[in-house]
Amino acid sequence: MTKFDEATQAIRVDETTYDVCLDPGYGIGGPLNGGYLMAVMLRAAVDASPYEHPVSTATQFLRAVPPGPARVRLEPLKTGRTAAMTRATLVQDGTAYVEALITTATLGDGPGDWAGEVPVQMPPVEECLPLPAPRPESNMTLSTRIDLRFDPPTVGWYTGTPSGRPESRAYFRMAEPQDPDPFVLALAIDALPPVVFSAGARGWAPTVELTWHLRALPAPGWLRVLGHGRLIRDGWFDEDVEVWDSAGNLVAQSRQLARLGRG
Amino acid sequence: MTKFDEATQAIRVDETTYDVCLDPGYGIGGPLNGGYLMAVMLRAAVDASPYEHPVSTATQFLRAVPPGPARVRLEPLKTGRTAAMTRATLVQDGTAYVEALITTATLGDGPGDWAGEVPVQMPPVEECLPLPAPRPESNMTLSTRIDLRFDPPTVGWYTGTPSGRPESRAYFRMAEPQDPDPFVLALAIDALPPVVFSAGARGWAPTVELTWHLRALPAPGWLRVLGHGRLIRDGWFDEDVEVWDSAGNLVAQSRQLARLGRG
Numbered sequence: 001m002t003k004f005d006e007a008t009q010a011i012r013v014d015e016t017t018y019d020v021c022l023d024p025g026y027g028i029g030g031p032l033n034g035g036y037l038m039a040v041m042l043r044a045a046v047d048a049s050p051y052e053h054p055v056s057t058a059t060q061f062l063r064a065v066p067p068g069p070a071r072v073r074l075e076p077l078k079t080g081r082t083a084a085m086t087r088a089t090l091v092q093d094g095t096a097y098v099e100a101l102i103t104t105a106t107l108g109d110g111p112g113d114w115a116g117e118v119p120v121q122m123p124p125v126e127e128c129l130p131l132p133a134p135r136p137e138s139n140m141t142l143s144t145r146i147d148l149r150f151d152p153p154t155v156g157w158y159t160g161t162p163s164g165r166p167e168s169r170a171y172f173r174m175a176e177p178q179d180p181d182p183f184v185l186a187l188a189i190d191a192l193p194p195v196v197f198s199a200g201a202r203g204w205a206p207t208v209e210l211t212w213h214l215r216a217l218p219a220p221g222w223l224r225v226l227g228h229g230r231l232i233r234d235g236w237f238d239e240d241v242e243v244w245d246s247a248g249n250l251v252a253q254s255r256q257l258a259r260l261g262r263g
Numbered sequence: 264m265t266k267f268d269e270a271t272q273a274i275r276v277d278e279t280t281y282d283v284c285l286d287p288g289y290g291i292g293g294p295l296n297g298g299y300l301m302a303v304m305l306r307a308a309v310d311a312s313p314y315e316h317p318v319s320t321a322t323q324f325l326r327a328v329p330p331g332p333a334r335v336r337l338e339p340l341k342t343g344r345t346a347a348m349t350r351a352t353l354v355q356d357g358t359a360y361v362e363a364l365i366t367t368a369t370l371g372d373g374p375g376d377w378a379g380e381v382p383v384q385m386p387p388v389e390e391c392l393p394l395p396a397p398r399p400e401s402n403m404t405l406s407t408r409i410d411l412r413f414d415p416p417t418v419g420w421y422t423g424t425p426s427g428r429p430e431s432r433a434y435f436r437m438a439e440p441q442d443p444d445p446f447v448l449a450l451a452i453d454a455l456p457p458v459v460f461s462a463g464a465r466g467w468a469p470t471v472e473l474t475w476h477l478r479a480l481p482a483p484g485w486l487r488v489l490g491h492g493r494l495i496r497d498g499w500f501d502e503d504v505e506v507w508d509s510a511g512n513l514v515a516q517s518r519q520l521a522r523l524g525r526g
Binding site for chain 1: 307322326345348359362373379428471476479489497501516521
């Protein structure tokens with residue numbers, strides 16, 4: 001069992017209740033990463049479902065989540081012939097922190113009937129850049145668990161030369177040896193620095209809503225995580241992410257609505 | 264009060280319960296249109312919120328919804344300084360039909376800080392085409408309530424010449440005189456024929472999940488509703504829609520995950 005598998009374990013208490021222990025290793029400056037939290041909730045939802053894969057997850061982030069023991073409460077909404085729907089709530093000390101509407105189904109491994117092109121070509125991974133390790137006191141513990149290699153123009157903001165448009169792109173893999181699966185994809189889809197950093201914004205940018213869809217099971221190897229935004233307005237921005245696997249398939253797609261940081 | 268305002272009215276019973284009467288005039292072959300149902304649920308959520316606008320709506324469609332009396336049940340999740348979150352459930356005879364996680368906030372009318380380009384130029388509205396009125400026995404009553412003028416290549420499927428890629432684009436306005444508002448946008452964002460018709464698919468394509476974000480208040484006049492898909496695979500497809508107003512602003516964006524029809 002990998003560290004990530006262990007950190008996302010959901011222990012069944014009864015049909016609709018799972019105990020989890022939220023690992024401080026997936027923090028971004030104290031609060032836990034949203035993708036990690038989705039992975040934990042999806043473990044519970046998939047365990048309770050007759051279907052194997054979390055095909056759709058719509059998530060509302062109510063409050064910043066600290067590490068520690070927590071519960072996932074499930075409310076089954078419908079079990080149909082091809083998919084099951086459930087509501088999942090992440091609860092600590094009686095307070096709801098994250099809400100999700102989850103659809104599970106079992107995906108096959110046939111080819112697509114129609115597939116769009118990859119929206120942006122990435123340079124080879126050798127020409128992409130890791131960011132320097134953050135200072136330990138920053139509590140950016142997530143950065144030690146994942147390996148990101150950035151498309152250089154999209155981390156120009158780090159050296160004071162932002163590209164001027166909301167974008168963020170990187171190769172992604174787990175720091176420990178682990179092939180991607182749907183739970184790793186939940187982490188990958190929310191692992192990039194906010195796209196607005198490239199447009200000149202800084203600071204904590206809290207996600208309000210994030211919906212992602214699992215479109216295929218990922219092949220082993222590096223993932224390409226391609227993020228961009230369409231509009232920054234009135235303190236709100238959107239971030240659209242596609243994840244492509246090493247076999248050239250679109251495996252996940254997401255959009256989040258977030259607030260601009262005040263930093 | 265317009266017909267649409269009346270058809271989406273939500274009458275407050277108590278703090279968390281609203282009575283609604285689902286109007287058979289927004290049907291697509293019997294079941295009601297998903298955008299119409301979202302508009303009804305948003306009326307209740309906005310009425311109960313201290314904020315004015317439905318900025319984010321994540322919706323799970325559990326069952327096809329027939330016309331008639333129904334209830335919207337709200338469960339307030341959090342009221343913060345800039346936004347409020349609530350869960351909304353559309354219920355008929357004790358059965359849940361639609362679930363939504365809704366975020367309300369109050370949008371300003373300042374310009375965007377950064378805005379992407381319109382993804383596709385539409386020909387002028389005079390060069391776009393209405394589809395012929397459906398036969399009355401088809402129960403496509405929605406088509407009498409809205410006025411759609413299609414970008415010709417995206418309705419080639421209607422005459423047996425689909426474009427070969429998932430796309431659907433049209434000018435949109437209400438059939439009766441009514442300026443667009445956030446509730447009209449909820450209708451507009453799910454009003455196009457499924458994008459997969461252009462890729463050769465036919466038949467009822469049930470939406471499983473649809474998330475949309477309100478990005479700005481729309482100016483009066485025609486809306487441009489621009490839809491495309493990225494992947495058709497394993498019986499599932501995505502449909503991504505942007506709505507642009509007559510002043511050239513991106514006012515709403517959505518993505519839905521749906522099942523291919525068997526027709």
